[in-house]
Amino acid sequence: MRFLVGGINHETNTFSPIPAEMQRFRDMHYDRGQDLIDRARGTRTVIGGFIDAAEQLGVELVPSVHCFAMPSGSVTRDAWDQLIGETLEDLRVALETGPLDGLLLGLHGAMVIEGIDDGEAEYLRLVREVVGPDMPVVTELDLHANTSRETTELADLLVGYDTYPHIDMYDRAVELTELLVRLAKKEIQPAVAFRHIPILANLTAQFTGRAPMSDWVALCHEIESRPGVITATIAAGFPYADIPDTCMNVYVATDDDQALADQCADELARFAWEHREGFQATPAGVDEGVRYAMDSPGPVLLADVADNPGAGTSCDGTEILRSLIAHNARSAVIGLMFDPETVRQAVDAGVGATIDAHIGGKVDDLHGEPVEISAYVRTITDGFFINGGPMGTNSESNMGTTVVLEIGGRGGIEVICTTFRRAANDANSLRSVGIDPTQRQIVVIKSSVHYRADFTPLVREIVEVDASGLSSPNWSRFDFQRLRRPIYPLDRGMEWNVEDQTS
Ligand SMILES: [Zn+2]
Incomplete structure (x- = not known):
């Protein structure tokens, strides 16, 4: 074949x-x-x-x-x-x-x-x-x-x-x-059933290691094991797309048994609808998260879930950096800050130089202002590494020319600035620039969920923080115009019945 x-x-x-x-x-x-x-x-x-x-x-x-x-x-x-x-x-x-x-x-x-x-x-x-x-x-x-x-x-x-x-x-x-x-x-001769479920699900609540998402996956696997079912797929959807098809959805294919496909798809859709509140999220505030990370046994990973470039954000949000500086945090690292301009400035100055940096906040006006501060150029690399974690293991990643800036002297705040917009989902993105995340008090990662695969065993605790950004779990920050309505939770009191849909 x-x-x-x-x-x-x-x-x-x-x-x-x-x-x-x-x-x-x-x-x-x-x-x-x-x-x-x-x-x-x-x-x-x-x-x-x-x-x-x-x-x-x-x-x-x-x-x-x-x-x-x-x-x-x-x-x-x-x-x-x-x-x-x-x-x-x-x-x-x-x-x-x-x-x-x-x-x-x-x-x-x-x-x-x-x-x-x-x-x-x-x-x-x-x-x-x-x-x-x-x-x-x-x-x-x-x-x-x-x-x-x-x-x-x-x-x-x-x-x-x-x-x-x-x-x-x-x-x-x-x-x-x-x-x-x-x-x-x-x-095989597939008979297919498909259901849209009118729920806008937060990315952080789509983490499959936590209920209700983990239970939904378990139900999906149980359905796939039933005689006659070929395959079943649950999709939590990508909420930051203002188009009519954005919502959760399920798909079931059986071997030439439409009634079975319909029944299984309805069951999966009903589960999601019944657990719709569990697909929302309420992360910590920025200062609250930073203070908690400073006062708790480290390493504490602060997930900058609102500035996840893997969800299309600028990856140069500065709110958490600003808060770390304001609180005089030590032993902190920020991965990764998309800032090709600062990278060029640091490369021109060279390792060991101190520069007047304007870090981040350049792509749009939705992720905070640039942080203007004196910074030491500690490391310059080509930004290349091989993924060592469970996601895309052995595949190549390239951050472009990358520099580590240090704020507040040795043991202060390190900011990893990259030429390409990339998420630090794999710990090798930090190790490749000489930073061992287990040896820091605070590890800030701009990512919603993917970082968990590799970083969970490396840190003591994970705290999700909502700074402003284009992957914020706070729906009120977004002006949705084209979603199919009603949709939960934007239309909070809505009713919905999967039986109203047809395959
Ligand atoms: Zn995805």
Whole structure:
């Protein structure tokens, strides 16, 4: 058998002013053809899973474009036209050069393109135009997918991650590859049920290590073990996209049993609705969090959940830094602060120099003002490291040229400034610049949940803090205009019944 592999990925925060241009894909992850296979082999990633499963099953993979850019505002039309153009070209060549038995895709589920709300449906529609209605097309999706009904109709099967932090992308990729083989052999005939659940779920409450999310995942797995069920996916959605399909959703595929699919999907949807309050969050205030971290046994990790670049924020929010300085905090580190201007200034000055820095607060006016302060240039690196934690293990990360600035002398506050906008989800992002997080009192990480996979065993305690930012759990900071209404908790008193929906 021969499958084409591809996928254009982005998680779009429509409130962000930062466009996802072609260069942002190249900076982060863009591979086409054999490079895709060569670079993903041996990694615990989606493509790494496709490769290993295909080898096990004796399937030949035809690699096209697979890419993702850091979450931000919409994908530009230029970037989209180029990426989808290359994909469709590779698809036509694959069809001409031999029989093709299926499309094995890795998409995200929350991609917005300039002028197109539903990036995944657009991708699937365009590849369907080339391969026709009968070719099996399947895709893996992120747990943050704002899946549309159209996507569920254009793809034969969807398999979403079951974990946040996303530590099962490899396993789900293996599962998806096995399912595509069975589809291509016509061993299964999917009957699909899909439900939108009108809940805006906070990212921090989507952590799958904590109830109710952990219980929802357990129910999903129990349903998948029932006879006749092929696969079930729960998606908590990506709330910072002001588009009609943004909400929680569930997807169940059975082997030719529509009634069973409907019943299982209803059960999953009902669970989410009954636990809707548990999908909200109330983090600590900034000063409260900083004082707590200073007075408690360390290391205490302060999660800057409102400035999570993995959710499309500027990653240069300064409120926690400002509070640390005001409280004379010691032995603190901030990872990571996106500030290419300060990086250049520090590189020009050199290691050992003291600079008049204007740290952070430059991308937009939503993440605090720059902090103007004298800082010592301690370290300069190329920003490259290999992920050692459970997420994307063995894959490469690149922060661009990176500097460590030290405020308040030895043992003061270290700020890791990067050239690329990146989240410190893997502790190697700190170790690669000479900082051992276990040896600090306060570790500030700009991330909502992913950091937990690697940092939880390294720190004594984690405190979620809400500074202002484009991934704030505080919905009142956002002017939603285009969500399908009513939606909880914006329409707090609303009633909803899953039986009112149809498959
Ligand atoms: Zn995600």
